[in-house]
Amino acid sequence: MVDKIKVLIVDDSALVRQALQHMLSSADDIEVVGTAQDPYVAVEKMKKVLPDVITLDVEMPRMDGVTFLKKLMQQHPIPVVICSSLVGDGTLTHIKALEAGAVDIILKPQMGTKQFFFDSQVQICDAIRAASKARPKKLFRPATVPVKHNADVMLAKRHSTAMAETTDKVIVIGASTGGTEAIKDVLIKMPLNCPGIVIVQHMPEGFTRSFAQRLNSLCEINVKEACNGDPVLRGQALIAPGNKHTILKRSGARYYVEVKDGPLVSRHRPSVDVLFRSAAKYAGSNALAAILTGMGDDGAEGMLELKESGAWTCAQDEASSVVYGMPKEAYERGGALQQYPLNKIAEELLRKA
Template sequence: MINVMVVDDSAVVRQVVQEVLRQHPDIRVIATASDPIFALAQMQKQWPDVLLLDVEMPRMDGITFLRQIMKQHPTPTVICSSLTEKGAQITMDALEAGAVSIITKPQIGVGSFLRDSEDELASAIRAAAAANPRRLNQPMVAPKLTADAILAAPGPRAAMARTTDHFVAIGVSTGGTQALECVLPALPRTSPGIVIVQHMPERFTRSFAERLNGLSEIEVKEAATGDRIYPGRALIAPGGKHTLVKRNGAQYVVEVVEGPLVSRHRPSVDVLFRSVAKSAGPNALGIIMTGMGDDGARGMKEMFDAGAKTLAQDEASCVVYGMPKEAIRHGGVNDSLGLEKIPAAIVAYGR
């Protein structure tokens, strides 16, 4: 049983969340609160397994509350935030403070939205409950389609000859915002180009890329069709679309495309990794990091089979050891590394 506390100043949100979660026997709402001050008082009586937390609330904002909780008693937290430009930046602050994931809600019709998003809400809570609380405050259901829905699998002779132009492809999900904030700022401008799929909703990836760009020596930007992959640059797949790598003469570029959910995600790591297997083969390094589920496991095996070097984040440094574990189970991983060793591995590959 996963015990959940809902902290939101909207009575509608508190009521509807309780209503929809009653349909899931493994999840129980043990308390609700209209602001963090009320929440703290109730948490002293029974500490929840997962917090569902709004950001903008009276008396204390959600980010201040989250930072306080993460210092005293790290608790898996799902942010429930409105999709506004201001809200996107605030939510990035919350993720940096240690939140596990985001549920986006509209500014109007929130009750209907939450009812329609029942499975997404329940899945986010289960993912949060599976997180490793010790890692949360450290820096650092649709049909399950495969990457076949976006592009065909690489053939047996798809691997290309090695070239001087090479790059890194990274896939990450739950806990990834903190992990990427450990990896990218540690890279020099001479590091190889990077393409990243971080599971994140539409309109949040741009703010996330801007945050990382401000922290890093390398350039970090939200990917757009035609963007070239080159040393000293990291491209983050935009939320709500798939990102593929294609070869353009002697260079590699990205293409951002529409399409269905793949492995229940858009963007999907499987789609990115398959495109890398097809277009780059041994000219790429694949890295799969913290996250729930198995998105990227099949694509990493395809990269491995195409001659790419592949790495997985180790269990001890993951918030959720789901995606790396599945990639290893599929037989597509050369080696596992702690989070703190991944930047050096990227730099070494660039040499």
């Protein structure tokens, strides 16, 4: 008897997981050994049963699929078939997935997912069979650890005193792991007369636009991916585009953003430290800042500079954080004046505005 091909399905959509599991399980030579809504759950499942092939979505809340694919190929290469609506031919995500080691890529539609899997059963099963015979190569990390730049590489620290109190307030927010839902929780509570908001969420290029569009459909305020020169307006939030630093600037009484290339800062681009330093420099005591759930320490130094410039600062508390890394660093280094549960942060920002 021939051993069945063991498959692990990783997708944040319960509908996709169910449809894909039903379709693959109907093949005599394929066995679905588990499903997972994100890479963190997938890792736990893999500790119990190691699959022969993984089907992997790209856009997931706690870690995107390409990042997980890279980590997987560095540590324990397993054939991966990417199955996502974001990987059309020639897209940057498609290219990055192949570069990261994906064996095959299947473009699933935005709508009609269940029917798509039914119609594409032969194609997808063949992709799984072919992937099971692949021997993916291990990706090696760079031999040297890259220099960890701080915000000095993008702009100098504030030298003058904070801006006059007469200018409008501006809100700056930083987040990473778990931040997509945390940012939604904050923005959905913002009224149309709220101060202008600029946000850095650690996300790959190509994801931030769809993230902004999703938030715009859910929130009362306008939400858009930032473009170079965009004004910071009341009732609007600007999301820093992936792979670009976003800097708050001021011309007279008007705030605007500068979107530009540059080296990684705190190992990120966009970097929360860069946004926060620019807010300290150009808004000073007129700035209100929140740092939300995330891994690492990006934003901790920038938030300290914000506090020292007279800005009001806060961090998400441990109990409500998906990962209590960035908020912890900001609070322990003295940058965050207060810690609040996620459901209180919008309220406190508005109270201080």
